[in-house]
Amino acid sequence: MTDxxxxxxxxxxxxxxxxxxxxxxxxxxxxxxxDLLAFxxxxxxxxxxxxxxxxxxxxxxxxxxxxxxxxxxxxxxxIIADTVGRHDFLLTxxxxxxxxxxxxxxxxxxxxxxxxxxALEPCGVAPxxxxxxxxxxxxxxxxxxxxxxxxxxxxxxxxxxxxxRAEMDLIIGLTACSAPASNGGSFKPIEYRVD
Amino acid sequence: MTDxxxxxxxxxxxxxxxxxxxxxxxxxxxxxxxDLLAFxxxxxxxxxxxxxxxxxxxxxxxxxxxxxxxxxxxxxxxIIADTVGRHDFLLTxxxxxxxxxxxxxxxxxxxxxxxxxxALEPCGVAPxxxxxxxxxxxxxxxxxxxxxxxxxxxxxxxxxxxxxRAEMDLIIGLTACSAPASNGGSFKPIEYRVD
Numbered sequence: 001m002t003d004x005x006x007x008x009x010x011x012x013x014x015x016x017x018x019x020x021x022x023x024x025x026x027x028x029x030x031x032x033x034x035d036l037l038a039f040x041x042x043x044x045x046x047x048x049x050x051x052x053x054x055x056x057x058x059x060x061x062x063x064x065x066x067x068x069x070x071x072x073x074x075x076x077x078x079i080i081a082d083t084v085g086r087h088d089f090l091l092t093x094x095x096x097x098x099x100x101x102x103x104x105x106x107x108x109x110x111x112x113x114x115x116x117x118x119a120l121e122p123c124g125v126a127p128x129x130x131x132x133x134x135x136x137x138x139x140x141x142x143x144x145x146x147x148x149x150x151x152x153x154x155x156x157x158x159x160x161x162x163x164x165r166a167e168m169d170l171i172i173g174l175t176a177c178s179a180p181a182s183n184g185g186s187f188k189p190i191e192y193r194v195d
Numbered sequence: 196m197t198d199x200x201x202x203x204x205x206x207x208x209x210x211x212x213x214x215x216x217x218x219x220x221x222x223x224x225x226x227x228x229x230d231l232l233a234f235x236x237x238x239x240x241x242x243x244x245x246x247x248x249x250x251x252x253x254x255x256x257x258x259x260x261x262x263x264x265x266x267x268x269x270x271x272x273x274i275i276a277d278t279v280g281r282h283d284f285l286l287t288x289x290x291x292x293x294x295x296x297x298x299x300x301x302x303x304x305x306x307x308x309x310x311x312x313x314a315l316e317p318c319g320v321a322p323x324x325x326x327x328x329x330x331x332x333x334x335x336x337x338x339x340x341x342x343x344x345x346x347x348x349x350x351x352x353x354x355x356x357x358x359x360r361a362e363m364d365l366i367i368g369l370t371a372c373s374a375p376a377s378n379g380g381s382f383k384p385i386e387y388r389v390d
Binding site: 045046047049050051052054055056057058059060061071072073090091092094095097098101126128129130131132133141142143144145146147148149150 | 240241242244245246247249250251252253254255256266267268285286287289290292293296321323324325326327328336337338339340341342343344345
């Protein structure tokens with residue numbers, strides 16, 4: 001087993017995940033969110049697709065046994081363990097613009113979008129290529145009648161985690177969330193481990 | 196007022212829509228779906244974003260008054276009229292692969308994805324750049340408790356329509372849906388008008 005790595009609060013990172021390796025994303029203190037992106041390491045135009053994954057899963061709540069598909073309908077990551085069961089795959093990572101929109105009274109922050117863009121830039125990923133992320137532990141409720149979306153505090157507790165198996169060689173982007181509404185108003189680190 | 200143009204069943208088209216022009220998408224016979232994409236005509240890397248649009252609208256059911264945003268958080272299309280009120284912005288256009296997945300007993304079809312890719316190719320849009328579409332009249336129910344997605348027949352009746360105003364110069368991709376589950380098992384044309 002490899003070391004656990006910390007992503008400091010309001011920051012992000014990028015790394016290679018080889019086919020067959022597992023990625024464990026841990027919420028070490030609870031009630032925190034980690035935005036996850038995946039790109040085919042050999043062809044960056046192939047990228048995680050919320051629309052394809054939701055279509056195949058036939059649910060908005062992906063958990064153990066579900067697959068995150070690419071825009072080419074190929075499996076990128078399989079969820080093989082999940083102690084939480086509530087993650088979001090509807091919303092894009094918050095950005096400077098979304099901060100300005102939702103938190104006009106707070107100092108603006110580049111958000112998970114800016115953190116992912118900075119972490120992925122050395123890998124050759126342009127900011128425009130960042131799609132809707134798989135937002136680990138993010139708790140977005142949908143009212144099935146009205147359609148209204150509500151961003152609620154995560155239900156994750158300290159030590160909760162989700163485990164993915166890579167189905168191809170991937171470049172992963174991963175953050176510790178920067179948006180107050182997504183994590184109950186607190187900013188905390190995220191941890192991950194590659195095995 | 197310009198002429199109304201028909202998109203034959205199970206096909207697609209692409210055209211320019213200048214800033215300030217309106218696009219009316221019409222369901223001439225009822226219970227049919229039209230997948231809509233938008234790209235900045237001056238910079239194809241700027242594209243319609245479901246994740247941004249849902250985030251700003253705070254609902255999955257976009258209708259009159261809502262805006263379809265780009266991946267750069269800029270307004271691309273404003274919905275200025277809508278006689279239906281139920282459209283989907285969660286699922287990607289069906290493709291050869293999704294046909295194979297959902298309809299293994301039917302002859303495979305390239306679907307709206309293939310039709311959009313073919314129509315947009317002369318405009319310089321690569322298939323990998325096709326994101327989640329705004330699926331006019333598509334009726335996707337979400338169970339807020341379980342998360343389960345159900346693709347139901349559209350509630351649109353003959354002559355129902357939705358009207359968009361372009362907020363920048365756009366390349367539009369538009370289809371008449373090819374997937375049995377999305378349109379109640381029938382294949383029909385879609386009509387549109389640019390004013």
